[in-house]
Amino acid sequence: MATKKRPPSAPGPSSDALTDAGLQHAILMRAIPVLRHDVAGPLSVMRMGTMLLKRRLAKGDMTPEQAVERVEQIEEQLGEIAHHIRRLRLWDLQINDRHKVRALVDEAIELARPALMVSGTEMEPLPADLPGWDDDTQVPHTLLYVVLGAIYHLAEQSSPVPAQITVAPAGPFSVRVQARGASTATRLMDADTAARSAGLAQPPALDLAALLQLAQPLGVRVQASGSEVTVTLPGG
Structure with missing residues (x-):
């Protein structure tokens, strides 16, 4: 016995909300490459810095002052990453x-x-x-x-x-x-x-x-x- 197809539902509040969310997503997708780059850039520099710090400490060819200076540079890069992560709050529609x-x-x-x-x-x-x-x-x-x-x-x-x-x-x-x-x-x-x-x-x-x-x-x-x-x- 053939089943009767149901007519498509008329657009309603839920459909409108999905449309709005899709448009907001379209804006975010255009911006996300820059946001991703801004986080990945200092992260890559920080990873390289920690690798160099570890190698020099293992070899014992770094003074305590030099080690402190390198750690301070890493802290600055962490601060920059934290700043870019905080920027993501601008995309959260649920905050005030x-x-x-x-x-x-x-x-x-x-x-x-x-x-x-x-x-x-x-x-x-x-x-x-x-x-x-x-x-x-x-x-x-x-x-x-x-x-x-x-x-x-x-x-x-x-x-x-x-x-x-x-x-x-x-x-x-x-x-x-x-x-x-x-x-x-x-x-x-x-x-x-x-x-x-x-x-x-x-x-x-x-x-x-x-x-x-x-x-x-x-x-x-x-x-x-x-x-x-x-x-x-x-x-x-």
Whole structure:
């Protein structure tokens, strides 16, 4: 006796939550290579340092002062690794940490720059004396997701590839992300080619609909016009 197929369930709150989680994961997957590199780099240096320390101690050709200096260097590298591990808290949606807007924007630029450089797009760090964000204003850490989303959106959707992406204040609670010009640089490696050579699946480009959907459950307003995206937190 043939069984009757059940009709697919209508989208509901659970489906929406999975969609939101998928978009947040898409942002994290773009940033994770930089996070991994920042932890692995000092760890490799520290491992080499401990190997050299062990060999020299075994040979007895190191003074106590030299040994103390080497241990202090290892402690500095451990501190750097701990710092990068603490950065991972910015990706935990279940915490209530709040940060200065500038700190989150600095983090977004640091995470996005390597991939943009490979694609031929320049992105400069914020100048030290940039006004516009109140140092006393503390905002949810989830702003990082949406600012990164705006950067990736402009980098991936713009044609031709932008020469530069800039980030600047648009108010005490707002961030303006702009794509400028057309890149004339030769790409070091096409993103799809790089992903395939590493055996990785390249995530789909982040279109405007995805960016808006990413921002909505995080309580962030996004306004987009051509090559410019403005991200605003509640209260702005």
